[in-house]
Amino acid sequence: MQAEPSLQELRELVADFEPGRGHLMPALHKVQDRYGYISRDAVEVVARQLNTTPALVFGAVSFYDDFRSHPASATEIAWCSGPACRLRGGDRIRAAMQQILELPLGGESEDHRYGLHLGQCNGTCSEAPQVWVNGQVVGGLTVSSAIALARDVRGGE
């Protein structure tokens, strides 16, 4: 993942895609894979390359969960919504973290420092209830440890 790409880089990245050939999704995936998100500039460049409108391209970016329209948060928390985690109090963990982070599920802080997202069971249920912080399991959570974790993530404000 890189910082904001230049228009020239974007044009070169999608230069092989053509209008009218179902290339919108592959082009967006290529941009997302390279930069980790699809900027407004990228939307414009892809639209021009595929001879369509930025509105149509932006519609696809916003519709599909696979795509992001801005860089990922520095700290991504994924809350496990699987059955084992929920049986062991996962919903209370989520509610506590949301309260501290002041975010809905799927939300990100305005400065993109942290975000809270829905996660799916990845088979590490022995550590339920858990979240993943930048992909690392933080398991065996209680409401109080979840609050401490959320405060830590929020810290520095």
Ligand code: FES
């Ligand atoms: S249910 Fe949460 S890791 Fe399996």
